[in-house]
Amino acid sequence: MEAGLLTKHSQTPVEWIRSTPILVIGLLAVIVPVMIHVGQESWSTEQGAHGPIVLATGLWLLSREWGAARAIARPGSWLVGGVLLAVLLPLYLFARVTSIVEIEGATMYAIVLTTAYLLWGAATIRVVWFPLFYLAFMFPPPDTLFAMLTQPLKIAISQWAVGILHAAGYPIAGSGVSIQIGQYDMLVAAACAGLNSMISLTALGMFYIYIRHSANWRYMLFLVACILPVAIVANLVRVIILLLVTYHFGEAAGQGFIHEAAGLTMFMSALLGIFLIDSLAAPIRDRLAARGAA
DSSP, rough: HHHHHHHHOOHHHHHHHHHHHHHHHHHHHHHHHHHHHHHHHHHTTTTTHHHHHHHHHHHHHHHHHHHHTTTTTTOOOHHHHHHHHHHHHHHHHHHOOOOOOOOHHHHHHHHHHHHHHHHHHHHHHTHHHHHHHHHGSSSSSHHHHHHHHHHHHHHHHHHHHHHHHHHTTTOEEEEETTETTTEEEOOOTTTTTTTHHHHHHHHHHHHHHHHHHHTTTHHHHHHHHHHOOOOOOOHHHHHHHHHHHHHHHHHHHTTTHHHHHHHHHHHHHHHHHHHHHHHHHHHHHHHHHHHHHH
């Protein structure tokens, strides 16, 4: 009996789909409508444009590590899973009725994780924890929480940009996120400051770090801690570029093609910055690896 149970729960994903069609259909009924909504509401925006990339690379990570995970698969506690589903399913229905995409994505993904726990157990979930955590980045964060967390950064980036350009001799002043340069008044929104791309940068930066250095968790934490400072510097450069373009070439130039090009340049520069730190930090990586081995 035990051997048969282990065989069933250590199937490949394709074998499992073929053996449990009713459960698969039920999961698809929960997943597909939400993913369509997320694609329409989030993935078509700057803040969520990384979603398809995270989905594709996250599924690839999951498939890569599934071999080790399925070897220890055991069904989870039906009591724990049942209680979780009893809470999550009403939340899911509420989110579907109200069309709150953030709650839809969070509850749908929690239902999928709970189902995975019931089928394969907590030990399996722990083995593939990073792909599961990484996949959560494809869903939009709550707008209120995101605004609350990024507002201090918007103000700081605006003040730093004003200070740098004032020191360079430009006629500039600012209050909060409002900046006056020459005859132009600018409001530094989250998009202008590049803060919307922080989620994308964090997700893709973590993917790179995990692929390269998953065996050295201390060094992984060091590189992850570098993501936010790199993103802030890149965002500051973007705001300065937009201010200079607006001052020298007019508001239309600052809000047109240059605006989008500056965003793409900022994002690529930030990723390259993470790669550069990784390259220059080889001595730190070796030291942490040696400490871990000891």
